Amino acid sequence: MTDVNDDLLCVADTKLVLGNWFAECVMNGRSLPDFAAMLGMCTASYGQARAIYQHLAPGQEAYAELERGRGPAEIRSMQLLDVPPQNWEDLVMAAYLAEQSSWALMSSLLATDDRAVAAIARKIGEEAYFHLKYATGWFKVIASDVEGAERLQDSLARRIVLARDWFGADDPGGGVMPREGAMGGRALADGFIRNVERDLAPLGFQVPSEPAGGHAIAGSWDQTRRRRDDLPAGLFEVIRFKNPEYAH
């Protein structure tokens, strides 16, 4: 698999997990239209994951293996989504950061020569607009509530460390292999942080700055998976494809 395809699989698996987050949390929606929005984002996330799987493994067997045959050590979702949401504010923030960071990476593929990949990136961009707007709409509501704002700030502080980590580093010692002509991990991370600050700073939320030398996160970095550890067993049980005999 090329490094572009490695990145695509990381995004696809992140969307798979994010879709499952929405499916699991839909009953926590704040109103009936919220249920519809969360289910819409759930199916859109699954659709994005499957579009990328089909691109990476066009054959039926290869596709089935990619979608249903992999174990927790092979799933490449963002570690940001490993810990389940602790409250409503944490759900909104984690989904926002996952969308914003995966879009930062996909948007770097909009101008790629591979038209199929560029088309997938465009489609994800169309849908990311709505997913991000859902989160920023809720940020405005939460910002007006003192306790909710505290929970949102706390979630941001905890999760943005892992969101930043997902981009890797540019230095050769970090084990990153930027594609020729593509933006490196640092440039993508900077763009991601600019977008987060643009959305959150006007509402009074502070995006924590990265300490010199980066945050200390347990585990050694695996650029291919964009992870440091295997997917937790509990999360794998939630996201694994059940009853594959029903699939066709």
Added chain:
Amino acid sequence: MTSESKQKRSTVTGVTDPHSRPRYYEVFARKDSSDALTHVGSVEAPNDDLAEIRAWYVYDQHRWREMCVVPTDAVVTVRPRAGDVIRIKPV
């Protein structure tokens, strides 16, 4: 409206944040550029962003070419519904 009924209404509409003020929005959409922009429904939301998103996901029966939301309280009534035919104050 009593505070009790306000509380009840708030629960029914699902707005749990006491600081948010739900607004109602009318949703208009068209399937292609030859269609007129048509009223397809309404949504309640605490702000414009969530109104946009809720409308998009609730009224997703077609692949709309265009969709707009308008705050209901921004609508200026030209001709009211039956019952108020004479709007001018009698002398």
